Amino acid sequence: MKMLFIFFLFFIFIGLSSANVPVRQEQFIYSVMAFNGKDYSGTFCSENSDTIYLIADQDNFITARKTLVYYWPITGDWKTDYDALNYPFDGTLKLTVKGGESRIISSERYTYYNVQGEYEQNWEVTTGDEAEKTWQHYLSLINEYWLITEQYQKAKISFDLMMNKLAEEITKKRNSGLDVTELIEKLKVLRLPEPPQPPNDYIVPPSPVQSAFILNLPRGEYNIHFINKDDTVMEDSKKRVIVFKKRRTDGIGFEVIPGDKWTRPVESKTPSSVLYVDGTTNLYLRPFFQDEFNDLYYKKMLKNDAKGNPNLMNWVHIQQVPGGRIELTGNNYDNEEILEKPFYVEQAKGSGMGYKIVPFDSEGTHKDRGPNLIAFKVLMNNERSVIKLNLLDRNGLNLAGSSRQIRVVVKTRCQSVLLLLCLLPLLVMAVIRIIRSRKYTV
Amino acid sequence: MSFRMHAALVIAKRRIFESYLSPGYYIAQAVGLLLSYFLISGFVSSIDSSGFNYMLNPLYELIGRSLSGTFGLTFLKKLFASGPFQFVFYVSIIPVFLYLSLSTVFHFCLEKKVGAIELLTYGPVDGTSYFLAFFIKDMVLTILYLLLLILFLSAAALLNNLVLGLAFFYVLVVVFFMMMLLYTISIMISVLTDSSASAIALYIAVIFLFLIVLMGSFTIISTYITSFSSVLSWVINWVSPFFYGGLAISFIEAGYIVNYLLILLVMTVLSCLFLLLSHLVIKVKGVHS
Numbered sequence: 001m002k003m004l005f006i007f008f009l010f011f012i013f014i015g016l017s018s019a020n021v022p023v024r025q026e027q028f029i030y031s032v033m034a035f036n037g038k039d040y041s042g043t044f045c046s047e048n049s050d051t052i053y054l055i056a057d058q059d060n061f062i063t064a065r066k067t068l069v070y071y072w073p074i075t076g077d078w079k080t081d082y083d084a085l086n087y088p089f090d091g092t093l094k095l096t097v098k099g100g101e102s103r104i105i106s107s108e109r110y111t112y113y114n115v116q117g118e119y120e121q122n123w124e125v126t127t128g129d130e131a132e133k134t135w136q137h138y139l140s141l142i143n144e145y146w147l148i149t150e151q152y153q154k155a156k157i158s159f160d161l162m163m164n165k166l167a168e169e170i171t172k173k174r175n176s177g178l179d180v181t182e183l184i185e186k187l188k189v190l191r192l193p194e195p196p197q198p199p200n201d202y203i204v205p206p207s208p209v210q211s212a213f214i215l216n217l218p219r220g221e222y223n224i225h226f227i228n229k230d231d232t233v234m235e236d237s238k239k240r241v242i243v244f245k246k247r248r249t250d251g252i253g254f255e256v257i258p259g260d261k262w263t264r265p266v267e268s269k270t271p272s273s274v275l276y277v278d279g280t281t282n283l284y285l286r287p288f289f290q291d292e293f294n295d296l297y298y299k300k301m302l303k304n305d306a307k308g309n310p311n312l313m314n315w316v317h318i319q320q321v322p323g324g325r326i327e328l329t330g331n332n333y334d335n336e337e338i339l340e341k342p343f344y345v346e347q348a349k350g351s352g353m354g355y356k357i358v359p360f361d362s363e364g365t366h367k368d369r370g371p372n373l374i375a376f377k378v379l380m381n382n383e384r385s386v387i388k389l390n391l392l393d394r395n396g397l398n399l400a401g402s403s404r405q406i407r408v409v410v411k412t413r414c415q416s417v418l419l420l421l422c423l424l425p426l427l428v429m430a431v432i433r434i435i436r437s438r439k440y441t442v
Numbered sequence: 443m444s445f446r447m448h449a450a451l452v453i454a455k456r457r458i459f460e461s462y463l464s465p466g467y468y469i470a471q472a473v474g475l476l477l478s479y480f481l482i483s484g485f486v487s488s489i490d491s492s493g494f495n496y497m498l499n500p501l502y503e504l505i506g507r508s509l510s511g512t513f514g515l516t517f518l519k520k521l522f523a524s525g526p527f528q529f530v531f532y533v534s535i536i537p538v539f540l541y542l543s544l545s546t547v548f549h550f551c552l553e554k555k556v557g558a559i560e561l562l563t564y565g566p567v568d569g570t571s572y573f574l575a576f577f578i579k580d581m582v583l584t585i586l587y588l589l590l591l592i593l594f595l596s597a598a599a600l601l602n603n604l605v606l607g608l609a610f611f612y613v614l615v616v617v618f619f620m621m622m623l624l625y626t627i628s629i630m631i632s633v634l635t636d637s638s639a640s641a642i643a644l645y646i647a648v649i650f651l652f653l654i655v656l657m658g659s660f661t662i663i664s665t666y667i668t669s670f671s672s673v674l675s676w677v678i679n680w681v682s683p684f685f686y687g688g689l690a691i692s693f694i695e696a697g698y699i700v701n702y703l704l705i706l707l708v709m710t711v712l713s714c715l716f717l718l719l720s721h722l723v724i725k726v727k728g729v730h731s
Contacts, residue, residue: 247696258492266493270695272609273523281491295516296663307662309514311688313696385603409489410603418482418598422475425590429468436463 022070024081028089028226028236029069033061033212034301035123037246037291038318040112043304044069044080051240053301056219059125061110061212064089064226064237078305091228093213095241098221107211111135114204122203131209138206141199148196155193162190217243246291247313252321252391252402253290256283257375262345262355269315271403279382279408284343284357284375287324287391287402288317323394326376330387337392338378342371382408446571453567453575458582470541471587474534475594481533482598485526494522505529514662520695524607527595531613538587539621543628544642546576550632551641559729569724573629577717580625588618609694612702616690619709623683624649626716633720633727656684683709
């Protein structure tokens with residue numbers, strides 16, 4: 001019995017030790033921090049891939065490094081293990097325009113950040129000494145904030161101490177039957193110090209200053225290879241760079257969030273698209289500005305080992321349309337104009353689970369919290385079977401390409417009528433054949 | 443009206459009448475409409491509070507998984523963006539198209555082989571007017587089926603509160619022109635070959651070739667590979683009705699109406715070219731196999 005148990009343990013150990021561990025390969029890679037139209041996203045181009053994809057006329061950052069690359073079968077992705085090996089190479093990048101001239105690009109120090117503006121997308125890049133200055137400016141803001149925070153905490157502690165002291169003194173004097181009016185007055189004068197606000201100069205703070213090859217190229221096809229300090233070309237460093245542009249810009253897309261499925265939003269990207277729903281729940285719409293890119297290029301820019309469709313264009317959400325209004329029209333009800341409102345997502349109670357979206361109550365139940373969703377609420381019911389909507393901008397002007405239709409699908413019982421219609425040709429055939437046979441039998 | 447055109451119209455009229463007497467055309471129509479019915483009712487049952495979810499219906503789960511696996515999610519979303527009708531239309535046109543084009547190929551070759559066309563050429567008919575008659579018959583019967591299909595789809599839309607949409611009508615016109623081009627190809631193949639079997643085999647092979655090239659161009663890929671197949675597909679695309687159809691639909695998606703109309707014109711010119719080639723071949727080769 002004991003032997004059997006030992007054998008059992010032995011086999012478990014063998015099984016565990018031979019579990020599928022991804023094979024890590026040491027590879028030369030290009031690490032890419034590419035601007036994707038709304039943000040910066042990182043990817044890498046391994047030895048298995050021959051092309052890097054970038055958006056035209058934007059600053060993109062590329063570094064050459066050696067790291068461990070492995071395939072992660074659970075998500076079907078290629079990944080890097082920077083913790084185990086991350087060796088950046090020092091050298092230059094030779095960029096050749098397809099069928100044209102070449103130039104050498106040296107690495108530069110850079111930082112990128114997003115500053116406050118009317119829209120959220122105010123990305124800026126500074127290089128060289130300016131990058132250092134920006135970074136130092138940000139650090140000084142942070143240091144200043146920490147200094148003020150420290151002072152605030154000290155003031156808060158002394159406030160608390162004073163409060164406790166006064167409270168104790170008042171209690172003692174009251175217990176002894178003495179007058180506490182003076183102490184009460186002192187207590188009333190005490191003010192809780194205001195907590196400092198973090199610096200709001202940046203939506204996204206500057207990244208720490210790093211060095212990279214900054215590629216800001218017009219649309220086209222290029223070749224790159226990495227040249228070492230000793231003027232030798234790095235093995236496996238030759239790659240193609242495809243620089244692409246958006247085909248169309250400033251389209252209006254909608255993200256549609258059903259009231260009962262907060263985690264499953266759907267998208268409506270073109271005016272010709274119709275949103276069919278069953279009408280059981282209200283819809284929350286978020287309008288977006290969107291740009292249209294080649295499906296394959298855009299996906300591969302986000303993730304170099306991704307797959308895409310080379311002959312299809314795809315609209316990509318860039319940013320939510322600020323301060324708009326939605327005009328609803330329909331056949332069975334009066335025109336209506338709805339405004340954007342904040343909402344809060346609450347976990348539904350009871351056995352049903354899930355979520356429910358409720359109006360954000362900043363003074364009541366949701367005090368000291370922020371809204372989860374700022375959207376247009378469209379009430380759905382079976383009487384409003386067809387809803388046509390248009391998005392108006394701040395000035396009340398119709399935004400081109402923003403018209404959509406929402407239809408509540410009727411699961412009709414008249415499907416048998418349709419089935420009979422399908423058989424209509426066979427009926428006609430039967431009638432013709434009967435007429436013909438009668439005509440020629442006589 | 444020219445003498446040849448008159449002969450073509452008379453024969454076409456006769457052919458259309460024959461088609462209305464035989465069961466094939468009706469069965470093809472019924473199959474097409476039944477396919478539409480199942481696809482529309484499947485779509486309706488795939489709708490929930492958040493819109494179209496193909497996982498809710500077994501038929502659509504199969505279709506959705508196959509399409510997104512081969513062509514990607516972007517393709518699938520675009521196909522069903524304005525409802526089921528584009529997809530339904532592509533599927534339901536197939537039975538009638540196959541019936542008409544294959545019966546043309548079969549009958550033309552058979553009649554050529556048994557000497558029926560040769561016999562007619564001693565009278566007021568020549569080879570060109572004979573194949574023109576087949577072409578006119580195919581076009582007329584296609585138009586009639588399209589009208590029936592629009593009627594059926596409109597009824598389905600009305601009953602289920604769906605909408606056909608403008609995009610559907612653009613696609614309908616493109617498909618009509620694609621079919622016109624395919625019919626002229628079927629005629630050219632019938633003229634070129636000597637037996638019905640070889641003509642049908644060649645025609646099916648050509649359609650498959652065009653389809654494979656089209657599917658290849660929309661298949662999701664990881665990288666561009668310039669290979670022999672990509673060069674070959676580039677060459678084939680010059681005469682492929684599916685390529686022009688895809689191009690016209692992408693133009694209309696982007697709102698390029700002029701380019702869309704130009705593609706329709708190109709398809710018309712190509713159809714005329716195929717008919718002209720058929721005319722030249724039949725003139726040189728004669729009407730006897």
